[in-house]
Amino acid sequence: MAGEETPDFDVPVGLFQDLEDLKAHVARLTAQVGALSQSADTGPGEAPADETPDVGGEAAGEDEEQYPPFILLLDPPQYDDELRALIEWVEGVLVPGYLAEPSADARWCHLWFEHPPAVARLHACWLAWQELTDPATCGYTGPSVWHRDHLDPCIRELRASGGPFAGCTKGEHQIDHRMPGTVPSAWTRTGD
Structure with missing residues (x-):
């Protein structure tokens, strides 16, 4: 069996891309396991000896990734900084x-950052974009996954007729359009 030749197969190009994706995924998981095993070496509430707690009281190593919090959980001035980056x-x-150009079927508000539901959805889409457009962490299929799983549903919801821009038209912005007004009730009597 040692003298057998390996068969000559035509390997599809997509297989190489899948392999690169798997390598990137394994590298990311290996780094996460390393970080978790390092934190397991310390007791609960203890910082590892080579790390010092930051101002907020949380320990952060140089190799440990810091994930940004969701924008709606931030208070000023962090919210303002994150919103500026999101706007860019x-x-x-x-x-x-x-x-494309906004229309009645595809709405968009030029003051989208004044619509909290739009800010929340776009921030989530942006966080996913940051992660899924780096081939080192997500391989070559990351952008495709971002389009399918994040961008398309986000834009579909934002531009829907019942979405956050429903009351906004080209050149006219309405932020309170979804707030219901007082509805007169048949159960209340006005002076007899």
Whole structure:
């Protein structure tokens, strides 16, 4: 059996891309296991000897990734900083690359950052974009996954007729359009 030749197979190009994706995924998982095993070496509430707690009281190693919190959980000035970065991404990447001219069927508000539901959805989409466009962490299929699982549903919800921009038209912005007014009730009597 040692003298057998390996058969000559034609390997599809997609298989190599899948292999690279798997390698990136294994590398990321290995790093996570290393970080978890390092934290398991210390007792609960203890920082590892080579780390010092930061101002917030949380220990963060140089190799440990820091994930940004969801924007709606932030208070000023962190919220303002995160919103500025989000605006740069939306206006610099998303609007010119993915959003065609708004219409009645595809709404968009130029003051989208004043609509909290839009800010929440776009921030989540941006966080996913940051993770899924780095081939070192997600391989070559990350952008495809981002489009399918994050961008398309986000834009579909934002631009829907009942979405956060439902009351906004071209050149006219309405932030309170979804707030119900007082509805007169048949059960109350006005002076007899």
